[in-house]
Amino acid sequence: MKNYVKTLLGALTITAFTASSAYSGMGVSLMMGQVETDGTETERTVSGVTSEKNSASKSEKYLGGSVFFEGEVGSFTLGLDVVPFKIKLGDGKRTDTTSDANESTQEDGTVKAEANLDYLTTLYAHYPLTGDWYAGLGYHMTEVSTDETLHTSSYGDETINGFQYSIGKNSGNLRYELSYSDFDDISLTSSNGDKISADADNLMFKLSYLIGN
Numbered sequence: 001m002k003n004y005v006k007t008l009l010g011a012l013t014i015t016a017f018t019a020s021s022a023y024s025g026m027g028v029s030l031m032m033g034q035v036e037t038d039g040t041e042t043e044r045t046v047s048g049v050t051s052e053k054n055s056a057s058k059s060e061k062y063l064g065g066s067v068f069f070e071g072e073v074g075s076f077t078l079g080l081d082v083v084p085f086k087i088k089l090g091d092g093k094r095t096d097t098t099s100d101a102n103e104s105t106q107e108d109g110t111v112k113a114e115a116n117l118d119y120l121t122t123l124y125a126h127y128p129l130t131g132d133w134y135a136g137l138g139y140h141m142t143e144v145s146t147d148e149t150l151h152t153s154s155y156g157d158e159t160i161n162g163f164q165y166s167i168g169k170n171s172g173n174l175r176y177e178l179s180y181s182d183f184d185d186i187s188l189t190s191s192n193g194d195k196i197s198a199d200a201d202n203l204m205f206k207l208s209y210l211i212g213n
Helices: 002-018
Strands: 023-042 053-073 076-082 086-096 109-128 133-149 158-171 174-183 186-189 195-212
Touching (some): 053 086, 109 158, 158 186
Antiparallel strands (some): 023 053, 076 109, 086 109, 158 174, 186 195
């Protein structure tokens, strides 16, 4: 189902951009929102010692902007929105103390980690409701990047997708929109075998200005 919606939105957006008669223009947006992330870190098994799990929930508020291009196909407004900066999912630190003298590795000290959504890109479709109101469906494409200071390892990055559900109102060249985004589960494995799994959701208000042709 996800692949079908992604393909449909992509095809409709390309159609809108390649048909000059359907082109509406470009615009800029100011947005503010909050990302909720629930995650669990599972440390690798060392010398037969059972893996340790650490869970945490993070709530991050953000303020930023995006640029978008859109066109019209029939009753639909179709577009591509790009956020040219990173959105923080969360950060944290933990102090480890080796409690077992028989452990083969000593991992004392403080570890730090931060995760971000890089350059969030969204294909979207708006369908008119009553008056100037519309309902929207979007498909997110982004990369989760990490920046960490760990004892003996590092985490890589992962590409994830997600769906956006929105309701908004057009007022001349202005647009007001409230949206909710549900991203795929995030799964990262460090270079020494530790694992992180997380789920991220986003609630956002966006004020947009359409520049036009």
